[in-house]
Amino acid sequence: MFRDRFLARIEALLEAERGQLPLWFVACFGAGIAGWFWVGGERGWIGLIAFAMSLVAGGAALGQGLRSSRALVAGGLALAAGCALIWWRSEHVAAPRLARPVIVEFAGAIERVEHLAAKGDLRLALSVIDDDTLPPRVRVSVKADDNADVLLPGASVWMRARLQPPPPMALPGGHDFARDAWFREIGGVGRALGAVEVMRPGKGGGLDRLRDRLGSHIRTVLPGSTGGIATALATGDQAGVRDEDAEAMRRSGLTHLLSVSGLHIAAVVAAAMLLSLRLLALSERLALRLNLVLISAGMGALAGVAYTLLTGMQVPTVRSCIAALLVLAGIALGREAISLRLVAVGALVVLLFRPEAIAGASFQLSFAAVTAIIVVHGFAPVRNFLARREEPVPFRMGRSLAGLLITGLAVEIALMPFALYHFHRSGLYGVAANLIAIPLTTFVIMPLEAAALLLDVVGLGAPVWTATGWAIDLLLALARRVSSADGAVTMLPTMSRAAFAAMVAGALWIALWTRRWRWWGLAPLAAGAALAASAPVPDLLVTGDGRHMALLAPDGRPLLLRAKAGDFMRNVLAEASAFDGDPGALEEQALARCSREACLADIERSGKAWRILAIRQPDRIEWTRLTAACADADVVIAERRLPRGCTPRWLKLDRPALERVGGVSVYLGEIPRIETVAGRLGQLPWGTSGALVTPRRNP
Structure with a gap:
């Protein structure tokens, strides 16, 4: 049968x-x-x-x-x-959340302190004391002033602050800050107003305090972004890296160097193993009586665990530490441990304790990179080409360089769908940049920084810190050079989840099988890639608070309703528009007529004329003028509540509508449609609740 x-x-x-x-x-x-x-x-x-x-x-x-x-x-x-x-x-983890912004005075116990050195701030995670009107846990930013030394974990403080609900996803497909806050049980975020009073001092010890002191010391001897990058390598804290340098690292494909992951764990474990093995081998008695490889593997494991704890146990670090421990166990047992099973065990451990990590870019990028490396090196042609053999040194070095190139290319290809899905951009020159940056970081910067920290114990670290600064400056110069090159970055608008899922499923099918039927995965992979590449760019973007709007110009540049929007919001709107550059101002364009009260823009899409009316001021406008302007517009946008008599021809996005649906992407093609944050999140517990905005049927 x-x-x-x-x-x-x-x-x-x-x-x-x-x-x-x-x-x-x-x-x-x-x-x-x-x-x-x-x-x-x-x-x-x-x-x-x-x-x-x-x-x-x-x-x-x-x-x-x-x-x-x-x-x-x-x-x-x-x-x-x-x-x-x-x-x-x-x-x-469900916890109460603020419903609206409030200004309050309250007492709180500091649970965690993050130093945002580039902004001159401290970010405090606080548990609220004896105040049932506030969520049990909030996060507040304060100025890093003279109180920085006493704002320690365990301290009790009194402050006046402006708190608001955790910010939702700004636009469909953007980063979901509300999701992060939900799983951290944070019900409100904000900024302190005025000085913070310390009622009870905090603890002076602990890993958090050690991490903060180490970061402060590094930033003292290496100021600016140089010290910020050195701090990131030592403690995993990236807050000291200036925004422009962090952007250069992203555009050049080097941002993974700032996140403590497999590269850093491997360097620490290898250094500890090598150093302990060399020192123990100096004793003939120990060398003859003990298994020094086993002992050095144990020392490497201790170093890896200590480094993971020091850097805050982030997802990539934990995954890499687990992988390193399995590799060391394999060495101790005399078996090959580097395999996809190692990656699977690491992923399973992380997901059992923090299942929400799977939705984050960090988890996806780190596991995709390691899986790609193992799969590529598992292919017989690649394995045979890179196998050690007796040959002249120049040929051996060339083969090693080719191996780095193959590995880097595989990682870049594997990470591209994830980078485009989460960040709407992917670097195209990352392979070449990483060929220089990875050896520079692994064999020069990290050893120099470790040596400088050790020599600081006896006050002799200054010359080594100088050399460390030169090496980091060289890394930054490389990132800036690559990021500023023409065509360094490819941009993509919001990718559909179906396209992303198809590519991930196809890649997993190829990676996890070994027989010829693995290549069946090329079909969903290609289909997902084609679907992602054909994703349209939204013609109109509106944030959930209605304050910020971007209208796509004919040349693809987003034009902002408020030209003085902050850098964060400008970047969000530019990325969602698949535009690699600085947005323009709507009021400076010939297609728009703007006053202090509103902007009126006339555009054409797919042979149809559209009129967009955006209200710029929160004050009331004379009713007759407003309703007449609304009736003459196809789309009306406002951060305030508009009267019921304001009836545009197609779509009305005022405060009540946006409170229900969050940020909106509008597509004015042959068949106009909208996408909303609420539609993307559905009924997830931290999502925007309420009915979707329904445009009129006949635009």
Whole structure:
């Protein structure tokens, strides 16, 4: 029978790939977590779990003893478990949130202090003391003044502050700050007004205090962005890097160097192993009686764990530390430990404790990079080409350089979909830049910085700090040079989740199988890439508060309603418009007529004329004038509530509408449509609630 032949064929394939099936268990577990974020509602979550259990039932129905049956049961259970875990986690961390901005005086206990050196601020995570009108936990920024030395974890403080709800996703497809705050149980964010009174001093010790003191020391001997980058390498704190230098690192594809991950953990572990092995080998008695490799591996493991704790246990660091420990265990047991199973174990550990990490760029980028490296080096042609052999030194060096190039190219290709999905941009010259930057960071900057910190104990670190500064300046010069080159960055508007999911699924299919059927993954990968590349650029962008609007000019440049918008908002609107540059001012364009009260712009899209009316001031406008202007416009935008008599021909986005749906992207093509933050988030607990804005049928 056909069914029997088909099952026999599947059994043969799974038997040949039996070593890869545990990897798919972890992939299904992650898919269950990711699916929870995607479907975004209780009915969808129940439906996803029901679908997973139907896979379990189908696998059980195939009969016992079949590998396909066990695979379906395990995959279905993993999918259901992933969805159930993140659902439970979201309910477990649920905390009250502010409904509106408030100015309050309150007492709080400092839980964590972050130094934002580039802005001259301290960011305090506070648990509110004896005030039921506020959320239990808030985050407040204060000026890093003379109180910085006493604002320590454990201190009790009294302050007056302006607090507001955690900021939502500004535009559809942007970064979701409200999601981050939800899983950190933060119910309000804001800034202190005036001085902060310390009622009880905080603790002087602890890893947080050590991290802060180390960062302050580094920034003292290396001021500016040089010290900020040195601090990031030592403690993982990137707050001291100036915005323009952080942007240069992003555009040049070098920003991964600032996030403590596999490169940094590997350098620390390797240095600890090498140093301990060399020192122990100086003793003939120890060398003859003890397994020095095993002892040095233990020293490397201790160094890796200590560095992970020091840098705050971020997702890439924890993943890299777990991987390093497994590699060291493999060395101790005399086995090869660098494999996709290592990556899968690291991912599973992270997801079990922090399942929400899967939605973040950090988790996705770090695991994608490591997986790409392992997969590429697992291909027989690449493995054979890079294998060690007896050959002259120039050929050996050339082969090593080619290996770096192949690895860098594979990583850049693997990371491009994630960078475009999260940041709307991807560097094109990252491979060449990393060929210089990675060896410079690994073999020059980090050893020099470690030596300088050790020599500071005896007061002899100054010359080494100078050399460290020169090396970091060279890294910054490289980043600036590459980032300013023509065509250094490719931009993409908001990518649909379907396109992103198709590319990830196709890439996983290629990475996790080893037989020829792995190349079936090229189909969804290509389909997702084509769908992402064809994504239209929105013609109109409106933030959820209605204050900021960007209208796309004919040359693709976003034109801002408020030209004096801050750098953050300018970057958000430019990225959502797939524009690599500084936005323009709407009031300076011939297509617009602006007054102090409003801007009126006339544009043409797909052969149809559109009139956009944007109210710029919160004050009331004379009713007759306003309603006449609304009736003459196709789209009306305002940060205030507009009267019911304001009825544009197609779409009205005033304060009540935007409070329901959040930020909006408007597409004025042949079939006009809108996308909203509320539509993207669905019924996720931190999302915008309420009905979607419904445009009039006949624009």
